[in-house]
Amino acid sequence: MSDLDLDELRDELADFAQPEKKGGRSAREERIIASFEEIQRFADQHGRAPQHGEERDIFERLYATRLDRLRALEECRSLLAPLDHQGLLAGAENAAAAPAEEMDDDELLAELEGAAGATDITDLRHVRATAEKRAAEEIANRERCEDFPRFKPLFDTVQADIDRGARITQPIRKDAGFLKTDIKAGEFFILGGQIAYVAEVGDRFKAPNGESDARLRVIYSNGTESNLLLRSLQRALYKDETSRRVSEPSAGPLFASESETDDLASGTVYVLRSQSDNSTVAANRDLVHKIGVTGGDVVKRIANAKLDPTFLFADVEIVATYNLFNISRIKLENLIHRIFGPARLDIEIKDRFGNPVIPREWFLVPLFVIDEAVEKIKDGTITGFVYDPKTASLVKHSASPLPGDLA
Structure with missing residues (x-):
């Protein structure tokens, strides 16, 4: 020791000195933070943390896998906690990733590969997460x-x-x-x-x-x-x-009693009869019908009829339904209402606040004429027909089709 001056001692000890951290953090820590910042950008854009699930975009599933890894590692949670202003690390106890003792530096860096410098969720050129590998087998890598x-x-x-x-x-x-x-x-x-x-x-x-x-x-x-x-x-x-x-905007048959393999189920035309005690309705109960189209269940559609001015604030009875396929519900409903427009029921009721309401889907039409109209729509011969209240029948309106006809 006496033969070794201070300069030589400093040189000897320099070999054992820890490398100085750039910016106070190691490359490993910088990589972890960069990966977490990508997930934070996703959360900012979508208002939530990335989630797993086959129905999710492959990029979201990738971020969800990364987040699981970061949540599972104590050193990552400690490093990222001061930066986690969105609470993304919450639920770490439910993370499905491998515990820290089972993941070495190489494995962690492999999980986070490509995170540093990546600014877009579609930039996956260097990522090798399991979620991406599995998705890539099914669909080619997507790019911008x-x-x-x-x-x-x-x-x-x-x-x-x-x-x-x-x-x-x-x-x-x-x-x-x-x-x-x-x-x-x-x-x-x-x-x-x-x-x-x-x-x-x-x-x-x-x-x-x-x-x-x-x-x-x-x-x-x-x-x-x-x-x-x-x-x-x-x-x-x-x-x-x-x-x-x-589907294409319009294609195929309008109605069918049974759907074929290639038919696209679209909805149901329903005909309702009101139980309202309104004098006009009560006097013409067998003729007053509501004709509508729904994409859901008709029973559910009318469940709260007595609370809805559309249904005249009264219970209703389903008197006919027709399943339809491969057609726009809106266009079909407009067509039906045009055909029976001359027989639209002119009735005004008050809502619960006393405001006047004029329901638009009730018609003074016999059920057999509605059946006939459906048959003409079904075989494509409805073009130009309109309902005549005087004769209670469908009559040829003109040589030109009605506006909005599904010809």
Whole structure:
């Protein structure tokens, strides 16, 4: 020790000194924080923590897996707690990830790979989480659709059509014989909670199993796209229990006593008779009918009839129902109301606040004429017909179809 001066001693000890942390944090800690910040951005955009579930977008499932990992590791919770202004780490006791002692540094970094510097949930080039690997086997890796503005009006139109009933959606059932050949360019599906548009179908080729296949370009309503195969899209649609096929604005028969395999169930036309003690209704009870269309259960629809001015604040009796398929409920209801418009019941009632209400779906029409109208709609001969109250029959109105006819 006497032969060693202070400079030499400092040099000897330098070999054992811990490397100074850049910014006070190690690279590992920076990586953990960056990964958590991505999850925080997701929570800010969606107002909730990412969740698991086959119906969720694959990117959300990926973040949910990451969050489980961070919740499960004590060192991660301690590091991130001061940054967790959204309470995302709550519920750590329910996390399904491996405990800290079973995960070394390499495993953790593998889980968080790609987190640092990533600013978009669709940037998954370096991520290797289990959720993504599993999803990638079913559908090709999605990436940002650079020309999405060209497709966005299509998605807006389809969503508006679905909302107003101009298009309907049909669950994808494997036992119904949904084939790869049923997937064509220009079609819309709902997959993983997103509307998917088949923009392009490439040249056909023979797959290793000998079946015909093709490469697709599929655009999703969240601004991403993928180039998966026909068989991969079919498999993904089968696997997603919430997947649906979107119909054209109008297609197929209007009514059927039984639905065929390819029919898209749309709703029910119902005819009701009122039990109201209103003098006009009571005097014409066998003629006064409410004609409506619903996509739900008719019994549930009328459950609170006596509390609803639409039902004249009285109980009602279901006198006829007709199942309909492949048709816009709104267009059909408008057509029926136009046909029977000349016989619309002119009645005014007071609501519970004393305000006047004029129900618009009640008509002075015999039930047999309603049946006849349904038959004419069913066989496509309703064009130009209108109800004549004087003769209590359907008469040819003109050579031109009624506005809004479903011809």
